[in-house]
Amino acid sequence: MTTPSSRRGPSSRPLTPRQLKALHLAATGHTHQQIAGQLGIAASSVGKFHTEIFRKLGAKSMPHAVHLAWQSGILRRERHGDHAGYAAHHYRGETPCDLCKAGERKYRNDRRNQTKEQAA
Template sequence: MNRSQGNGNNLPIRVLVVDDHAVIRQGLRMLLESRPEIEVIGDCENGREALLMVERNKPDVVLMDVVMPGLNGIEATRQIRKASPATRVVILSGFVDEDQITGSIRAGASGYLVKNSDVTELVLAIQTVNRGNQYYSAALSDGFDIAELQLQARRPEQKTGVDTLTPREREVLQLIAEGHTNQQIADELVVSVKTVEAHKAHIMDKLKAKSRTDLIRYALRRGIVKLESVDEAERSLANLAGGSEE
């Protein structure tokens, strides 16, 4: 049980804010710090930093962006829930689709908010999940049947695509898609280049990919990584297609 849970407990809810945009992090901090029932214990810019902060500080609730460099919010949520089961995660995303919602549920998130939610809904979501319940933004009800998506996410099914990858393979896939070389990935994950190459081979086999370019296209389609414009995406794909690390 979280330290702020329970009847008669007036301790503030300890919240960690995770988003790769500094302006959004600062804005969320400002909004939440104006509320006496919330204590913002920190903020960070990617999933890997979030995991380290959760292991160290054990926040009650994490507000988690989805598409971030290094380790995305869905995979970070999965790892956080294993490392600190009492910590609840609320996904806070500007991009919403069915795969993202079901992915967050499978990863163990307790709630899902769109980024244009006001501070009242933000605090309500934090309080709701901190009590052990779930919260989904009212804005989602216009386009999604949340109850059906919850059933779908929990229904046993044949794993395909990214769902067949191990947690480490998902990390490697994201880093490849972000344009990192094998050596850079090895340095980031503190493993050998041979280990990275082995992970890449397994990923390509599972996803039926023939090149790094195929992996980038797959990651873009699944929302694992984001590029600021179509032109930038095309330039990155073209550069890698002409590179040596196929």
């Protein structure tokens, strides 16, 4: 019998900003010691961050977590400052940054103008 605590698979809770930073640092090749320095935590605590990231993403390892994060748009650099970046912020449960808000406004204005041109 599967209980909620033993259930495997992605969590519906988004990654926290510190978990996102830890994931990004791991994805760019930083060691536990370097990640700990960036986050201001003990190196032994980095493993706990990674375990929580794995659980939330439904990953089995850090390479798997990075793969899932890239695949879902969580780590994609090009997803910043445009409609996709705005949507990625919402997916992660964040308030979109000003750059992504501006990108979303431009996207909506462009779509509105396209609709007006097609109607004319």
